[in-house]
Amino acid sequence: MEIKSYNPPEKLDEFVKFPFQLYKNTPYEKFWVPPLISETKKLFSNKNPFWKHAKIKIFLAQDNDKIVGRCAAIIDKNHIKVHNEKCGFFGFFDCINDVAVAKSLLDEAGKFLKSEGMEIIKGPANPSANDEYGLLIDGFDSLPVIMMTYNPPYYIDLIEKSGFKKAKDLYAFLRSTAGAAPERIAKIVERVKKREGVRFRNFDLKNFKRDVGYFKEIYNSAWEKNWGFVPMTDEEIDYMAKGLKPLLDPRICHFLEIKGEPVAATLSVPDYNFVLKKLGGRMNLPGIIKFFYWKRKIKLTRLMALGVKKEFRNKGLEAVLYHEIFISTKNAGYDAGELSWTLEDNDLINKGIEAMGGVLYKKYRIYESTL
Numbered sequence: 001m002e003i004k005s006y007n008p009p010e011k012l013d014e015f016v017k018f019p020f021q022l023y024k025n026t027p028y029e030k031f032w033v034p035p036l037i038s039e040t041k042k043l044f045s046n047k048n049p050f051w052k053h054a055k056i057k058i059f060l061a062q063d064n065d066k067i068v069g070r071c072a073a074i075i076d077k078n079h080i081k082v083h084n085e086k087c088g089f090f091g092f093f094d095c096i097n098d099v100a101v102a103k104s105l106l107d108e109a110g111k112f113l114k115s116e117g118m119e120i121i122k123g124p125a126n127p128s129a130n131d132e133y134g135l136l137i138d139g140f141d142s143l144p145v146i147m148m149t150y151n152p153p154y155y156i157d158l159i160e161k162s163g164f165k166k167a168k169d170l171y172a173f174l175r176s177t178a179g180a181a182p183e184r185i186a187k188i189v190e191r192v193k194k195r196e197g198v199r200f201r202n203f204d205l206k207n208f209k210r211d212v213g214y215f216k217e218i219y220n221s222a223w224e225k226n227w228g229f230v231p232m233t234d235e236e237i238d239y240m241a242k243g244l245k246p247l248l249d250p251r252i253c254h255f256l257e258i259k260g261e262p263v264a265a266t267l268s269v270p271d272y273n274f275v276l277k278k279l280g281g282r283m284n285l286p287g288i289i290k291f292f293y294w295k296r297k298i299k300l301t302r303l304m305a306l307g308v309k310k311e312f313r314n315k316g317l318e319a320v321l322y323h324e325i326f327i328s329t330k331n332a333g334y335d336a337g338e339l340s341w342t343l344e345d346n347d348l349i350n351k352g353i354e355a356m357g358g359v360l361y362k363k364y365r366i367y368e369s370t371l
């Protein structure tokens with residue numbers, strides 16, 4: 001067995017397609033969602049503005065010319081600057097159930113990061129906290145939702161036996177839209193609305209650029225003190241917004257305004273993983289037909305982001321947002337929503353979700369090791 005390193009796009013096709021081989025005819029194939037191959041390759045493209053401040057090296061483990069594992073090493077200069085730590089990341093980790101293979105892959109990623117001056121390695125990040133983030137450690141019996149990860153349980157053992165320890169856990173909650181919102185919360189929400197003069201509105205696709213600008217300002221303000229957070233550049237947010245626009249349902253994306261100023265926002269999307277599961281990684285003609293057929297049957301959403309500008313916190317606005325998310329998701333005809341991810345120690349947010357009936361049903365972990 002040997003580990004070879006490459007600079008994308010070299011060997012990118014093999015790198016991207018390896019999970020299809022890994023999961024085929026295994027017990028985990030039932031819950032793994034094949035990503036669109038074209039979209040995954042686009043993530044590594046120079047058109048992705050993330051690479052203006054980051055670099056990547058990819059690794060393939062081969063045994064008699066058969067690929068048995070993959071991994072990437074990522075250095076994000078913006079993360080280093082924001083957190084003042086010489087930290088690189090591993091990501092896109094997939095491997096057969098063999099500790100020797102996993103350790104060799106992660107060791108090679110670590111050696112590359114160390115050669116670039118890094119002192120810590122964290123992950124998995126695919127390729128950053130603003131994309132797919134964390135290793136699934138609890139909740140293996142259902143499909144992951146859009147932009148959340150899935151992996152076999154044995155990955156936990158592979159990574160921990162390769163010398164990695166827990167850095168932080170991330171939570172995913174599930175909230176059914178059946179029934180009514182808790183009466184106590186509904187009363188609190190009405191009081192806050194009257195006191196603060198709150199106006200609630202949906203994302204306006206006709207004024208998409210304007211509303212993306214509002215969201216950008218709120219997002220970076222609301223998340224700036226969160227563990228591991230790195231503000232997205234204007235280019236990154238515009239790039240992500242362009243990719244998400246065709247997927248948005250404006251009925252479940254909101255702004256909360258006070259005196260005409262957007263001070264809080266939520267971003268929910270229908271769970272297109274339900275559709276991707278049917279496509280097998282390809283958007284060819286049959287795939288396009290399947291896409292438009294199955295998208296009408298999506299019944300689950302994911303709340304990807306919720307934020308309140310820092311100067312408007314501690315006013316009860318979070319409760320207003322969660323209440324309105326529940327009502328709008330229900331009114332739009334969805335059966336349930338995942339709220340993910342949250343930090344394990346963000347008690348304010350986690351308790352707020354639970355007060356609205358959310359149930360913790362999946363956990364993800366970020367690992368770390370010194371180099």
